[in-house]
Every structure is written in C-alpha cells, then in structure tokens.
Amino acid sequence: MTQLALVIDLNVCVGCHACVTSCKQWNTSGAGGPLVDDNPYGADPTGTFFNRVQTFEVGEFPNTQTVHFPKSCLHCEDPPCVPVCPTGASYKRAEDGIVLVDMDKCIGCKYCSWACPYGVREFDEGSKVMTKCTLCVDRVTSTTLPQAERQPACVLACPAKARLFGDVHDPESVVSVAIREQGGYALMPEWSTRPSNHYLPRKRTEITIHAEDLVRVDNPLKIDGQLPELPQQGAGREDFAT
Amino acid sequence: MNPAFSVIFLTTLIGAAQGLFLALFSAQLAGLATPAFLATGGVVALALAVAGLVASFFHLGRPERAWRTATMWRTSWLSREVIALPLFMGPLFLWTLAHALGLGYTLVLGGFTALASVALFVCTAMIYACLKFLQEWASPYTLVNYTLLGLASGCTLATALAGLMAPELVGFFGAAALLFTALGLVSRWLSLLRNARLVPRSTLQSAIGIRHPKITQRAQGFMGGSFNTREFFHGKTPGALRSVKWAFLLGAFVLPLALVALGIVSASAGLLVLAFVVQYLGLLAERWFFFAQANHPQNLYYQTVS
Numbered sequence: 001m002t003q004l005a006l007v008i009d010l011n012v013c014v015g016c017h018a019c020v021t022s023c024k025q026w027n028t029s030g031a032g033g034p035l036v037d038d039n040p041y042g043a044d045p046t047g048t049f050f051n052r053v054q055t056f057e058v059g060e061f062p063n064t065q066t067v068h069f070p071k072s073c074l075h076c077e078d079p080p081c082v083p084v085c086p087t088g089a090s091y092k093r094a095e096d097g098i099v100l101v102d103m104d105k106c107i108g109c110k111y112c113s114w115a116c117p118y119g120v121r122e123f124d125e126g127s128k129v130m131t132k133c134t135l136c137v138d139r140v141t142s143t144t145l146p147q148a149e150r151q152p153a154c155v156l157a158c159p160a161k162a163r164l165f166g167d168v169h170d171p172e173s174v175v176s177v178a179i180r181e182q183g184g185y186a187l188m189p190e191w192s193t194r195p196s197n198h199y200l201p202r203k204r205t206e207i208t209i210h211a212e213d214l215v216r217v218d219n220p221l222k223i224d225g226q227l228p229e230l231p232q233q234g235a236g237r238e239d240f241a242t
Numbered sequence: 243m244n245p246a247f248s249v250i251f252l253t254t255l256i257g258a259a260q261g262l263f264l265a266l267f268s269a270q271l272a273g274l275a276t277p278a279f280l281a282t283g284g285v286v287a288l289a290l291a292v293a294g295l296v297a298s299f300f301h302l303g304r305p306e307r308a309w310r311t312a313t314m315w316r317t318s319w320l321s322r323e324v325i326a327l328p329l330f331m332g333p334l335f336l337w338t339l340a341h342a343l344g345l346g347y348t349l350v351l352g353g354f355t356a357l358a359s360v361a362l363f364v365c366t367a368m369i370y371a372c373l374k375f376l377q378e379w380a381s382p383y384t385l386v387n388y389t390l391l392g393l394a395s396g397c398t399l400a401t402a403l404a405g406l407m408a409p410e411l412v413g414f415f416g417a418a419a420l421l422f423t424a425l426g427l428v429s430r431w432l433s434l435l436r437n438a439r440l441v442p443r444s445t446l447q448s449a450i451g452i453r454h455p456k457i458t459q460r461a462q463g464f465m466g467g468s469f470n471t472r473e474f475f476h477g478k479t480p481g482a483l484r485s486v487k488w489a490f491l492l493g494a495f496v497l498p499l500a501l502v503a504l505g506i507v508s509a510s511a512g513l514l515v516l517a518f519v520v521q522y523l524g525l526l527a528e529r530w531f532f533f534a535q536a537n538h539p540q541n542l543y544y545q546t547v548s
Contacts, residue, residue: 020463045466052463054543056446058454066460069450071543083317084372086324087310105310108303111320113473114243117375117444119540122469128303185451188539190443191375199451 003077003097004135005168005196006152007175007184008070011203012162015053015068022157023051023072023133030138032103036126048124050133051154058202065202070163072154073120073133074187074195075099081112081121090130097169097196098137103129117191140165168196243376244476245533248301253366254395254525255294256327257388260359261396261422262287262403263334265415267352269400272414277341279408280348284338286403287396291331319372323365330358363389370532377440378536383433390429391494391528394422395521398498402518405511412514416506420499423521427495430528434487437535444539459546470544476534486531493524 028035035048051072058065089105106129113121124131136152155165166175184198221227266283269275299305311324337351367388370379397419404411501517
C-alpha cells in the first residue's frame with residue numbers, strides 16, 4: 001500500500017509563503033477551474049487556499065521561538081471527513097491514499113468540513129463545492145511532466161527545502177527516514193485520525209564550549225617563549241579522547 | 243460553529259412535524275380523534291416537513307445534485323437522514339390521504355410513518371452526535387434533546403390544533419405537551435451542565451505539536467476572512483450567547499409550559515396557539531445556541547489575524 005504524504009520540517013521553514021502562492025497558482029490553473037479570489041485588492045479580500053502558513057510564538061520573551069507552521073490537508077489514514085459525505089464525493093484513493101473531493105459529485109453541504117478537526121477543507125464560493133489539497137494529484141501522477149517535477153507544487157516551490165514528499169508506507173522513502181530519524185510527529189493525535197503528513201520538530205542548534213578548548217596548550221608562540229606560558233594544566237578532555 | 247439558518251429551520255420544522263404526527267397517531271391509537279381532525283393535523287405535519295425540506299436546500303451549494311445524497315447510507319448519517327425524511331413524508335402523506343378519503347389501512351400506514359419518524363429523529367441527531375471532536379455534540383444528550391424537543395413542539399402544536407378544532411382532545415394533547423416540554427427542559431438543562439464542564443481535548447499544543455505551556459499565535463496566514471473564519475466562528479460575544487441561552491430556556495420551555503397550562507385551564511385556543519408560536523421561536527433560539535456553542539478544534543488555528 002502506498003500512502004503519499006508531506007513531511008514538513010518546522011526547523012527549516014522560514015515562513016516565506018512560497019508554498020502558499022505556488023499551491024494557489026497551480027491549483028487555480030487546473031482542470032477543476034479557478035479557485036475563487038474575491039475582492040483581491042479590496043479592503044476585505046477572501047479566497048480559496050489549500051495551504052496556509054501560520055506563525056506561532058513559543059515561550060515568553062526573551063526565551064521565545066518563532067515557529068512558522070504550514071498547514072494543509074494531512075491526508076489522514078483514517079480520514080473522518082470521508083465516511084460522513086452523503087454522496088461519496090469525498091473519498092480516499094486506494095492506490096496512493098490521497099484524500100480527494102469529486103467536484104462533480106459534491107453537493108456543497110459542508111458536512112465534511114465540520115468533520116475535519118484540522119479545518120483544512122475550504123468551500124469554494126465560486127464553484128459552490130468543497131475543495132481541498134489534492135497533494136497535486138495531477139502533478140504527482142502525471143506522465144508528461146519531467147520526473148523531477150512530479151511532486152506537489154508546494155514542495156518544488158519551497159526555497160528552504162522544508163517540505164519533503166513521498167510514500168510514508170515505504171520504510172526507506174525519504175519521508176519515512178525523516179519521520180523515523182528526526183522525530184516526525186502527527187497533529188492532534190487525540191482524535192485517532194492517523195494523519196499521513198508529519199511535522200519535524202524545531203531543534204535548537206547548540207554547541208558546547210569547554211573553557212580549556214579556548215586555550216591552545218601547544219601554541220608554538222608559547223613554546224618559543226614569545227608569549228607567557230600558561231600555568232601547567234592538569235589532564236584535560238583531550239587526554240581522555242580516543 | 244457559525245449557525246446556518248437553513249439547518250436551524252430544517253431541524254426544528256421536521257422535529258415539530260414528527261412530534262405532531264406521533265401525537266396524532268397516538269390519539270388515533272387511543273381512539274380519541276376523528277378522521278377529519280387527523281387528516282387536518284396530517285396536512286399541517288406534512289406542510290412543516292415540506293417547509294423543512296425546502297429550508298435544507300438552502301444549505302447546499304449545489305442543490306441540483308441533492309439526489310446523490312441517498313447513496314452513502316452505509317457510512318453517512320446525513321445520507322441516512324436524507325433517506326429517512328421521504329420515508330417519513332411519503333407514508334405521512336398516504337396516512338393523511340387515507341384519513342381524508344376514508345381509504346382505510348391507516349394503522350399500517352401510521353405505524354410505518356411512526357417508525358420512520360423515530361428513525362428520522364435518530365438520523366438527524368446522529369449527524370451531530372457522531373462528530374466526536376465536536377465535544378458539545380458528541381453525547382447521547384444530542385439524541386435525547388432532538389427527540390424530546392421535537393415531541394414537545396409537536397405535542398404543543400397538536401394541542402393548539404385541538405384547541406381550534408377539537409376541544410375534547412386538548413386535555414390529551416396538552417398533557418403530552420406539558421410532559422415532553424418538561425422532560426425536554428430537564429434533558430436540555432443537563433446537557434448545558436455537561437457542556438459547561440467540558441474540557442477541550444485538543445489544545446494549541448496538540449494542534450501544532452509543540453510542548454510548551456505558552457504558545458501564542460502571531461499570524462494565521464491571511465488578513466482577510468476565509469472559509470475557516472466564516473464557517474466556524476459565530477462572532478458573537480459570550481454575553482450574547484448567554485442571553486440566547488436564557489431566551490431559549492424561557493421561550494422553548496418555561497413560557498410554553500405556562501401558556502399550555504393556562505390554555506387548558508381557560509379553554510383558550512388563542513393561548514394554545516401562542517404557546518406553539520412561542521415554543522417554536524424558542525426552539526429556533528435553542529438550535530442557534532446548539533450550533534454556536536459547539537467549539538470546533540480547527541478554531542485553535544485561527545486565534546490571531548496577524
């Protein structure tokens with residue numbers, strides 16, 4: 001079984017929104033017709049977006065971390081939005097696990113959006129049907145695009161390479177390795193939706209400096225007497241290093 | 243959630259229609275009502291159900307595809323409701339017709355309508371109760387309240403109809419109206435108590451997966467509105483919500499109880515009609531509050547515009 005998914009590295013994301021705009025650009029130009037973009041230059045613009053980048057501040061000044069948090073459909077393995085659909089328009093593809101809406105069957109009752117705890121489905125006011133991230137199904141299953149471009153638009157657009165794409169059921173895929181080795185986690189595990197998309201945690205980059213590392217014991221200038229020689233140090237870390 | 247008036251009207255109207263039919267059918271079983279009265283009541287119940295059905299179409303973005311909703315009854319309570327509603331309305335129409343024209347078979351038709359009516363109460367309530375992360379809804383109280391409030395408003399309407407057309411039935415229907423309104427008050431009150439004590443299972447910590455007691459949203463990703471901000475926030479103050487709560491407790495339960503009791507004692511059809519009107523308006527407020535009170539976990543992601 002294949003389960004395509006994104007892995008988003010929160011340690012890398014810089015919050016540039018390139019994934020948001022590339023997602024909108026690709027998906028508003030597709031076979032499904034444009035995604036609504038109402039009043040884009042007015043006072044109260046609104047529109048359909050499958051992907052958003054949010055920003056959170058963790059901690060209290062001065063010990064804060066800014067976390068940029070891209071949010072799109074998580075393509076749950078047990079998607080609560082699918083069984084509630086009265087028409088079968090909302091479905092999970094058996095072959096690759098992508099959760100999709102058949103826009104020709106959707107009646108726009110919005111019930112699936114109520115049934116998604118993550119709020120990643122958007123009702124399109126133009127086409128009057130529910131829309132959502134398709135994981136760029138038209139790109140990733142394309143037979144005409146160059147192999148390197150058969151990835152979601154957001155993944156290709158990310159300048160920091162914070163977004164990985166692959167099969168989370170294949171233990172050797174880039175996404176599975178990232179989840180396994182970098183502590184990838186799922187959102188809202190309390191609802192047993194088993195999201196396929198995972199997030200890699202923020203990591204503080206730290207180096208440990210020992211005081212004796214700042215002093216070079218075998219400084220030739222000291223050996224030559226041109227600099228005052230330091231008092232003899234006891235056995236240091238170097239003496240125990242293998 | 244942002245209450246949608248189409249759904250508020252749908253659930254209150256068909257609830258009253260089901261309650262009214264069950265009251266009428268009970269009167270038929272007890273041998274109290276004349277066919278003419280039952281036929282008139284059936285027409286009223288049918289009219290309410292049709293009005294509810296019409297209201298439901300306003301909730302759909304693509305109403306012309308509504309026929310597709312009957313396909314996923316294996317998994318979707320909404321689909322089951324869509325099947326149960328015509329299963330209720332069709333036999334109700336035949337039952338009404340049979341009474342009006344004296345065609346017979348009213349017990350069989352009525353029995354089938356009664357079963358469909360009960361099934362419809364279950365389906366309507368389960369649409370909301372099955373969404374486990376909407377913790378205010380995911381409770382047996384939702385099922386009990388939808389049923390009891392439908393029965394209460396239906397019985398009050400039956401009492402009002404009896405007051406207008408068959409005064410000898412006012413006592414029978416009035417007693418049922420008082421009973422179900424009182425039971426509805428108790429169960430709705432209990433559900434309010436339960437919901438007041440709910441602890442949200444999802445937190446900002448679980449929503450973005452970061453373990454820190456202090457997380458503040460700095461940007462939600464856009465400055466204008468979106469479906470996320472329109473569909474899931476009612477935008478009213480907590481004070482307004484409290485006012486609606488007391489308004490519906492008064493309008494759907496306390497006032498109708500008093501008006502029905504007064505109407506029975508003073509044999510005044512006007513008071514009984516007023517009781518139904520007040521109770522229906524109260525139930526509109528109750529249903530609005532039911533939706534507004536539900537706190538969707540997605541709201542955690544939309545706490546700060548920027």
